[in-house]
Amino acid sequence: MSYKIQITAPVNRTATIASKVVASREKRDFYGFRNRKAVLPVIQVPIDLPVYRMENFRTFTDQRDYIANEGKDSHYFSAGQESEEVQQVQHQLLHRLALKGKADSVVPVSDVLETDGQREPLLITSSGVVVNGNRRLAALRELYGQGSKFSHFSHIDVMVLPPDATVEEIVDIEANLQAAPETKLAYDWIGEAQLINRLINLGRTPKQVAVQLHRKERDIKYAIQTLAEADLYLKEAPGTSGSYSDIREDAEQLFGDLPKLLEGKSESMKEASRVIAWTLYQNKGRLEGRLYDYNDAIGALADDVLDRVADELGIATEDGGDDADAECSGDFAVDLGSEPQTTNFSGVIEALKAPENDAAIEALIEATQTVIQLDKGQKSGSAALKSVQQAHTKLASVDISRADKTTLPKIAKQLEAIKVVVRDMEMKLAKLRY
Template structure:
């Protein structure tokens, strides 16, 4: 039988925690609050007293998926911290994470607790909200519910209590400082980390503060925000499944690549590039190559891909200098806009959900053709590249620095080099003769 969450009223929790803190004779230093050391009281609270923090970044994706799947209001979790049903769902999310590990490197939290019991306190507010240690609490509750005799020490939970003056902004910063540090535990998944970055940016933190808080470079923060923006566009506009982040939890690199490539494009070029990427995202699990190999197809090769795809579907690319209305010489005005073909008709085709499958098949075929052509071109240039490299290396040789004892060996190497050169030159002359005969 699964653990059943029962919430004590907030005022009851506050009284219990205040009394425990007042009677505590032990403190431990805590360094992640207000960027300085604080001696915070250590208490042992009954296991039913703490409540899970709903704003926990680690569970954001799971929350969004549940809201969508069950048709719950968008704020079901954000306003549900005192709601037993919402807390029960949060418990289930956290318990799942507590059972996860990483083969060969990270043992699941629940297995650690089985063997070592609780070593470090969880961090709670004066109201009993868990700031750090939500997964550990879920695991301890599950184990105690499973066998209250074997795990009887989990009837109470060792907690470190933040000051009553801690603000929500400070609590968020504490969570991020603790979770974003490099340590031997499961990191946030990529979506939840990106959400954390964006929400902290939107909270008013400066870039400098954000970089220090998250231990990231400016470019890493910007890339995370841009990748999440592209993920939101894909889910909302293409899949009609806004916030269904679980659907793309395996596509981190793809959305970072999309963000990197489309930011240098504008207008219709950017839109067609996105749609090429979105179609590839749809088929990412069935592609015969790595998704990474398709990166140029929505990057520097996107215009070529678009043109070839339009040709296959007999889509005539419009001239951006003309309009649907009849031209009137008396009223025609040159606004100095872009001229030449545009991608409007192709974008319309790509946006037609009834044709998405057939378009995807042709798109992948077009991409495969371009990849093969590029590979053949690179292979064709390889002899020249290697000879240029060899020539460059020989040009760097300074014989005045050669050791006398190495001269004979150098001579043998030069003889071998000369033999290779003569062989290559002979092949070159034969190729030239054959080519000339064909052209004549």
């Protein structure tokens, strides 16, 4: 970066802009302000006069990442609009965006300005804060800093909002411009959700925001819920840096699906399902297929998944009852016909959240893949076969020679109970076959 930010004091900026507005003979129509056409003065100002607006939802994610990576205060940007240091950082973030294009539909801002010069004025407040055109300003400043070839960028064209424009109206301008049907570099999903949240916090209903952004109301609600789940993940999930860069590219669908997958669950089961989702997301490279394919393991089949993980790790999940009665009764330990017992999966959640939890992760991945396969089998009519295959695999893996001698009588009783179940199944199978 060759351009160095130097801030003009706010009172001097305001005075310079006011004097130029009075002398201006050029006006332009602007349609994003106060829901009607506004006729705004156009003036020329030195390129170093305007300041970047920090409440910029296009750069929100980059700002959060910078704060996390550099250990800055959470208000570093919002409180730093008049700080040369913060303005310099914002300049770097904006110039990086100005160099970006999108597929074949968006030419990088910097390339357009280098070839064609400034074609449209920036939009600024009466105190010189850039409301629209922050990326363009960053690109113009970098080009100007390259030397005489771009010396004509020493002054730039700006449209000026009236002095009584409010903070709320400025947020509306950004929202209205983002909603305009133009080809421009889109916000990432986090920045867009933050803009929607800001509008909701201004007292708008989801329906009103949907109308303003030319969206459907359900899309607005989806964005709000998605962001809430993403923020919860960054705050509570183990192994995260707390930075939006962790989830920027590929997590929108997961966090968007979670509210529906959690619907109707108790608070404790919501927590458990979230931990399943978070663990699978962090280990998606170890899964077969797409993460989306495991939605049922997070939602409707979560209890089964957690039971299997608990069994694999030897974690107790029952809130009450006497296991010894079942063990000594001669019955098969898995009760296939009774009502579900009250379970507590806090031990499983704790194991999955533990720093050294590879065994728990492996157990979870195996459990999720098993329940998904079994569920598909039930829908295809092959559930019985898959269950028998799984039982066989489990039994074949048991090494009796390593069992504690005190457990041998109980093992013998369990095997007798298994024989009873097998004989019963064989009788039913014979009737079906013949």
